[in-house]
Amino acid sequence: MSKHNGASNNNTLIPLTDNDGVQAVIGRDLHAFLEIGKDYSTWFKDMCQYGFSAGQDFSPISGNINGAGRPRTEHIVSLDMAKEISMIQRTEKGKQARAYFLECERKAKQPAALSGPELMAAALVEAQSTLRALESKTRELEAPAKSWNTMAAQGGDYSVSAAAKTLSRDPSIRIGRDQLFRFMSEVGWIFRTKGHRAHWEAYQAKAIETGRLAHKLSRPFLNEKSGEMEQPAPTVRITPKGLHELHVLLGGSEQQPLEVAA
Structure with missing residues (x-):
């Protein structure tokens, strides 16, 4: 179940939706921001031809999510699909939208603020974990550079x-x-x-x-x-x-x- 939270944050570039705990975006909001020159339904059908799958990349929802106006078909779009759609447009608006979604994902991965004692306990656990995993992590970090150099x-x-x-x-x-x-x-x-x-x-x-x-x-x-x-x-x-x-x-x-x- 999704919850549209764009109305509560006027500073949001493109309103986000909580889709069962995962960040997503409403298709019409993305369409409006990208300033597409064709109607939403036609544009969305065109985008689906790039291989996106219902239930995996997007989910149709019926009704008007804003609670007013004539009911119409909406789509909840994953951020991965939204990033790719933005890139496909090959416009400045598309570049701006893709960068925005990447930043949203980065912020979502940031840990919540902790109290002083919680920070100390977390730091201790992190230090112990780092010592145990150092050798494995080093191999993991070396792999990409080795791959590029080998090729x-x-x-x-x-x-x-x-x-x-x-x-x-x-x-x-x-x-x-x-x-x-x-x-x-x-x-x-x-x-x-x-x-x-x-x-x-x-x-x-x-x-x-x-x-x-x-x-x-x-x-x-x-x-x-x-x-x-x-x-x-x-x-x-x-x-x-x-x-x-x-x-x-x-x-x-x-x-x-x-x-x-x-």
Whole structure:
């Protein structure tokens, strides 16, 4: 069950909603802030085509949550979906909204204020826990930098899934395989073919020739129904140069710069 709390805080950039203890946003509030040039229902249907799922990324709710006016369909949108939608707009308002949601998540993770004795007890527990976990934490912190340096040294190309996992090691980036495909499509690196074997392909001029992406060809296989050899669609691979540019485009900040091998 959600509770809309935007009316009580006039300083809120975009009102947030408490969706069973998790921060979320009302779709119409986001639509209004982004200053979209089409009606809400059409725009939201367009956004859902990017692979968002009802019940996971958003939840429809009936009625008027503000308690007045004609009932209409609303949507409770997760902050992850709201961030991605904001990024998709590729506008200053979109950038501002994404930064705002990231800040909301950061503040939500901050601990509540403690009394003096509580702070002392918490500090003692934290110190003991830190000593026990130091070795494990050190390995964990070294892994991202090692991953970036190793890839630079190898100078190979990488699957979209592996690239998404590596990019997400930067605390400023949180992206999955499918989201990365959609992002590369938004920046004009790849496109989706049509037909019963639709797949992603890289643009020759903007992605292949610039060294951002590569195509990996698979072995032909025998189609048992037709009795003929068929060539599978090429697989999109991300080069170190492309990975570095994606790191910048996605707002990466804390990782070491990726030095692309010549």
